[in-house]
Amino acid sequence: MPTISKKGIQMPASPIRKLTPFADQAKREGKKIYHLNIGQPDIETPEVMLNALKNIDFKVWAYTPSEGTLSYRTKLAEYYNKINYNISPSDILVTNGGSEAITIAMQACLNPGEEVIIPEPFYANYNGFACSADIIVKPIMSYIDNGFALPSIAEFEKVITEKTKAIAICNPNNPTGYLYSREELEALRELCLKYDLYLFSDEAYREFCYDGREFLSPMHLEGLENNVVVFDTVSKRYSACGARIGCIITKNNELYQTCLKFAQARLSPSLEGQIAGEAAVDTPDSYFEAVSKEYTARRDVLVAGLNSIDGVFCPNPGGAFYVVAKLPIDNADKFCQWILEEFDYNNETVMMAPATGFYSTPGAGQNEVRLAYVLNQDDLKKALKCLEEALKAYSLR
Structure with a gap:
């Protein structure tokens, strides 16, 4: 059998997309997934x-x-x-x-x-x-x-x-x-x-x-x-x-x-x-003003919600539509897979990106996740509740 190139072997998998098979399986099981793993906004295109x-x-x-x-x-x-x-x-x-x-x-x-x-x-x-x-x-x-x-x-x-x-x-x-x-x-x-x-x-x-x-x-x-x-x-x-x-x-x-x-x-x-x-390029300024106002509100909901969960810390970002949060866990990759595979709260769960994939230093980001506030505020609140309950359940395993 022909061999794969060294570059192909060295190419890293995307931490943003690598958990997709587990999310797909959770959906087949009837669970609703709150996708906070990827920067795909639900804001309408101009x-x-x-x-x-x-x-x-x-x-x-x-x-x-x-x-x-x-x-x-x-x-x-x-x-x-x-x-x-x-x-x-x-x-x-x-x-x-x-x-x-x-x-x-x-x-x-x-x-x-x-x-x-x-x-x-x-x-x-x-x-x-x-x-x-x-x-x-x-x-x-x-x-x-x-x-x-x-x-x-x-x-x-x-x-x-x-x-x-x-x-x-x-x-x-x-x-x-x-x-x-x-x-x-x-x-x-x-x-x-x-x-x-x-x-x-x-x-x-x-x-x-x-x-x-x-x-x-x-x-x-x-x-x-x-x-x-x-x-x-x-x-x-x-x-x-x-x-x-x-x-x-x-x-x-x-x-x-x-x-x-x-x-x-x-x-x-x-x-x-x-x-x-x-x-x-001819998109009116009013579009960006409305979008910025909405993202600011979403950020505030997510950051405040995360910091209200026991053991979680999240700094308040000045831009983009992402946060990195520190969770009371020891392995973000395992936790982000577990929450899709084995957990649900009212038949709902959350997809996040393990922060380990956003570091190049081995071992960094083990207790951190990236979350994208690209969903509406009600969905963000529901996702936060899922995460809070998941962390409680995870600590009792």
């Missing part, structure tokens, strides 16, 4: 985006330019320039989702065996993207006790070697919801300039900042024009996860041309996704 799809009238479903259509990139540039990115369409490369943006940039910026520093916990698929690109993730720990604030610059410098090529952040953060401050980003700017590093900025949750807090991008900082690589996507901003349209933004023309070669190798991003994405 009508202007859906109408663009309904009104498509092309006769041939053709390739688009590898970098994306000029009309879409022009529209995107207008959007970004409203928030002072000061870019042109030629700084934007359209990708098949934010995931492809990250994998292309990793391959364009780093040689096999080179290193990217990422504060952990981090988006689980960064591990998979790095595996695909044959690069090494060097994690530095952030801690739940201070809300997962950016580690000190001294901690970054401890792991910088001659192989270090980039630092990656997600702001606001997935999975923690932490929103980086101006001071933290300015410190990263100085570090990247000192060691001549790329700064990858995953901004999928840019629109989701709460309590009047400011969103700041490395694109707003002077002197980083050749260092910053922004990743973005329509998935979260417009509740359009299935559109699979993202982009890379960089003012570094040499890097842009290199990314374009990888984009040409995969031919083109989807035509219909770009049509919908272009229309989405």
Whole structure:
């Protein structure tokens, strides 16, 4: 029998999706599952985006330019320039989702065996993207006790070697919801300039900042024009996860041309996704105001509910729509499987993502889970009750 590649064996399974078979079985048994495991919002996609799809009238479903259509990139540039990115369409490369943006940039910026520093916990698929690109993730720990604030610059410098090529952040953060401050980003700017590093900025949750807090991008900082690589996507901003349209933004023309070669190798991003994405830029501000208000209310319900459960601790996040909570358990993977396989409360249960998959350090996050507040407030309250009862039952096993 032919053997599987070493890369295939090393590719990590998704902590977000790996428990799906157990959830499917629970559903077959008639249980209702509250899905807090994945960032799939129940917020409606903007009508202007859906109408663009309904009104498509092309006769041939053709390739688009590898970098994306000029009309879409022009529209995107207008959007970004409203928030002072000061870019042109030629700084934007359209990708098949934010995931492809990250994998292309990793391959364009780093040689096999080179290193990217990422504060952990981090988006689980960064591990998979790095595996695909044959690069090494060097994690530095952030801690739940201070809300997962950016580690000190001294901690970054401890792991910088001659192989270090980039630092990656997600702001606001997935999975923690932490929103980086101006001071933290300015410190990263100085570090990247000192060691001549790329700064990858995953901004999928840019629109989701709460309590009047400011969103700041490395694109707003002077002197980083050749260092910053922004990743973005329509998935979260417009509740359009299935559109699979993202982009890379960089003012570094040499890097842009290199990314374009990888984009040409995969031919083109989807035509219909770009049509919908272009229309989405005209989404009225009232849509985002309503969505932000709703997510703030959901966050407050979830965080307060979690912290009211005996033995549970959850910091209050400043953005995105996730929290990481510490539970009175010793193995999050076993608990998240057990609650699907063996537990129900009034024939209902909860699906969560074990936080272990959001760390690269072995053994980290053993008593933590990520929860996404992508369900309505009533469902969140019911999910919290299920979790409370499950923790009681789990402690008595």
